Amino acid sequence: xxxxxxxxxxxxxxxxxxxxxxxxxxxxxxxxxxxxxxxxxxxxxxxxxxxxxxxxxxxxxxxxxxxxxxxxxxxxxxxxxxxxxxxxxxxxxxxxxxxxxxxxxxxxxxxxxxxxxxxxxxxxxxxxxxxxxxxxxxxxxxxxxxxxxxxxxxxxxxxxxxxxxxxxxxxxxxxxxxxxxxxxxxxxxxxxxxxxxxxxxxxxxxxxxxxxxxxxxxxxxxxxxxxxxxxxxxxxxxxxxxxx
Amino acid sequence: xxxxxxxxxxxxxxxxxxxxxxxxxxxxxxxxxxxxxxxxxxxxxxxxxxxxxxxxxxxxxxxxxxxxxxxxxxxxxxxxxxxxxxxxxxxxxxxxxxxxxxxxxxxxxxxxxxxxxxxxxxxxxxxxxxxxxxxxxxxxxxxxxxxxxxxxxxxxxxxxxxxxxxxxxxxxxxxxxxxxxxxxxxxxxxxxxxxxxxxxxxxxxxx
Numbered sequence: 046x047x048x049x050x051x052x053x054x055x056x057x058x059x060x061x062x063x064x065x066x067x068x069x070x071x072x073x074x075x076x077x078x079x080x081x082x083x084x085x086x087x088x089x090x091x092x093x094x095x096x097x098x099x100x101x102x103x104x105x106x107x108x109x110x111x112x113x114x115x116x117x118x119x120x121x122x123x124x125x126x127x128x129x130x131x132x133x134x135x136x137x138x139x140x141x142x143x144x145x146x147x148x149x150x151x152x153x154x155x156x157x158x159x160x161x162x163x164x165x166x167x168x169x170x171x172x173x174x175x176x177x178x179x180x181x182x183x184x185x186x187x188x189x190x191x192x193x194x195x196x197x198x199x200x201x202x203x204x205x206x207x208x209x210x211x212x213x214x215x216x217x218x219x220x221x222x223x224x225x226x227x228x229x230x231x232x233x234x235x236x237x238x239x240x241x242x243x244x245x246x247x248x249x250x251x252x253x254x255x256x257x258x259x260x261x262x263x264x265x266x267x268x269x270x271x272x273x274x275x276x277x278x279x280x281x282x283x284x285x286x287x288x289x
Numbered sequence: 290x291x292x293x294x295x296x297x298x299x300x301x302x303x304x305x306x307x308x309x310x311x312x313x314x315x316x317x318x319x320x321x322x323x324x325x326x327x328x329x330x331x332x333x334x335x336x337x338x339x340x341x342x343x344x345x346x347x348x349x350x351x352x353x354x355x356x357x358x359x360x361x362x363x364x365x366x367x368x369x370x371x372x373x374x375x376x377x378x379x380x381x382x383x384x385x386x387x388x389x390x391x392x393x394x395x396x397x398x399x400x401x402x403x404x405x406x407x408x409x410x411x412x413x414x415x416x417x418x419x420x421x422x423x424x425x426x427x428x429x430x431x432x433x434x435x436x437x438x439x440x441x442x443x444x445x446x447x448x449x450x451x452x453x454x455x456x457x458x459x460x461x462x463x464x465x466x467x468x469x470x471x472x473x474x475x476x477x478x479x480x481x482x483x484x485x486x487x488x489x490x491x492x493x494x495x496x
Contacts, residue, residue: 068354097379104387142304157345160390163373204359204427205329208322215458233463248329252360252425253401257375259492265377 048218055281060213061172061201064242068249069169071199076163079141079149082123088137088166095131095139095286097167101147102160103139105129113142133249139166172199209245212238293434294447295320302453302469311456321431323451323473324438325391328359328428334439335362335495336426342409342416346390349405355424361407362423362492364399372493373399373409373420382410401481423493424479441483447476 065071076088079100098105108128123146130140152163159165198208216238219231256265296316299307328334340353344391350358364373377398382389392411401408409420438448454469488495 070404072406099388099390100306102388102391104383156347157343204325207318208326230461230463244330249404252332253404256378256381256400257361257363259375259489260372261374261376263376265374265381 051215052221053141053218056214056217057210058172059217060210060238061206063213064171064201064209064245065172065199065275066093067242068246069096070249070253071170071172072096072167073170073199074154074165074167076152076159076165078151079145079147079164081146081148082144084126084140084142084144086139086141088139088168090137091170092133092166092168093171094133094169095129095166096169097130098139099160099165100126100141101164107131108142113140170199172201205245205248209241212241290438290440290445291435291450292317292320292431292438295438295452296434298303298449299456302449303456304456311460315459316452316456317431319452319455320448321428322455323448324428324431326451327440327444327447327477327480328426330477331428331484332359332425333441333480333484334359334404334426334428335423335492337421337423337493339367339419340422341419342396342413344409344412346392346408346412347402348409350407350422350424351405355422357426357429359425359427361399361401362425363394364407364409364423365421366396366418366422368418369395375399379408382408420451440481444476444480447480449476450476 075089077088079086095107098107105126106128108130110130110132113128113130122143124143125142126143126145127255128142130142132138132140149162149164152165154160155163155165201209212234215232216231218225219227219234298312299319300311300315303311305311334352336357338355340348340350340355342354349420350361363375365371366373373396375398377385377400379402380401382398382400386392390412393414394411395413396409396411399407402408405446431438438445439471440447450469450473454466454473457463457469
């Protein structure tokens with residue numbers, strides 16, 4: 046089987062990207078400057094999904110583009126932005142609503158000290174795919190580490206990477222034209238890849254997504270249930286609804 | 290049982306004791322992969338350590354020096370001598386306060402955040418004191434042939450089955466590998482039941 050390292054690395058990139066998109070496990074944060082009077086901010090391409098946005102430490106809430114178009118077609122004034130609209134088709138952008146009437150500088154300590162003073166986006170991102178398809182993929186050796194420290198932070202963990210991506214590599218190698226092609230072997234490893242991926246998703250969900258519930262088993266009971274407003278009787282009188 | 294013991298059994302299974310068709314490095318890699326796989330699927334390695342509170346609600350334990358960290362089991366606040374509540378998620382923290390990252394006080398909650406981080410909140414205004422972290426650990430890296438592999442005696446054969454199957458796959462003998470995979474999966478499933486079902490309430494008592 047004569048397979049170049051370039052091809053192997055391309056398949057490893059591909060497998061890692063599939064896992065990253067399915068689990069959204071590579072999480073990072075960045076701060077972006079906010080300019081008064083400007084609603085749109087261009088984001089890097091490697092952002093797949095937004096998990097949390099905070100402005101001056103307060104959570105902003107996501108809004109669909111259709112909702113934005115239909116409900117807020119008038120009166121798009123400036124103010125304190127409470128909502129954001131994420132456009133992940135083509136060029137990634139985020140639109141703040143209402144348009145901010147003040148500026149916020151970019152900050153650096155996005156995990157601690159500067160949360161209260163910055164505009165911070167926490168997002169899921171792709172792995173180090175910057176060189177994908179250029180013949181210079183980042184996996185410098187078959188099971189080696191990344192060349193770039195930044196990309197190295199966004200690899201599958203060492204304790205899972207080799208044995209998981211090995212299935213994908215074998216599956217893809219058996220599908221390409223040449224001496225290594227074997228449809229039976231390809232099908233065998235495709236099924237093994239599917240089973241291994243499912244194991245990995247379960248592992249991530251169990252350990253890193255859900256709350257543990259070992260010390261307290263019952264749900265927290267914290268739900269967004271706004272109370273019904275109670276109007277003062279002396280001011281508004283009695284209701285004439287059914288029952289009165 | 291050491292890596293050398295497993296490797297010898299695998300070489301016998303492959304009729305490769307003196308043939309050298311299967312490289313020693315490849316078998317060693319398989320043994321490490323098997324160790325990692327059992328540790329991730331069964332979460333049988335449980336440890337604890339003391340961590341100082343820091344000036345953030347996000348704790349990256351690998352950055353704090355716990356290199357074999359796999360996932361959190363429980364957190365005991367040494368300042369109050371109480372376990373932190375573990376029944377909230379990030380979304381539920383948002384329900385408590387929309388600015389919970391700015392919340393200051395004695396830690397009450399913890400929840401997973403991502404592969405490397407957990408959230409402990411609220412954050413102390415001036416971080417003083419520590420907490421005891423109970424965590425699932427990764428399988429140790431096997432760098433020599435004399436270190437004992439930590440696993441229950443009756444599950445030791447899982448290593449032999451995994452590595453034999455893995456080596457057969459590398460040699461494109463994937464149909465022969467299936468029988469060994471079945472035996473391996475049966476062992477791990479039984480071990481998982483033992484570690485995660487029968488003794489789940491003993492997680493914090495075992496360390």
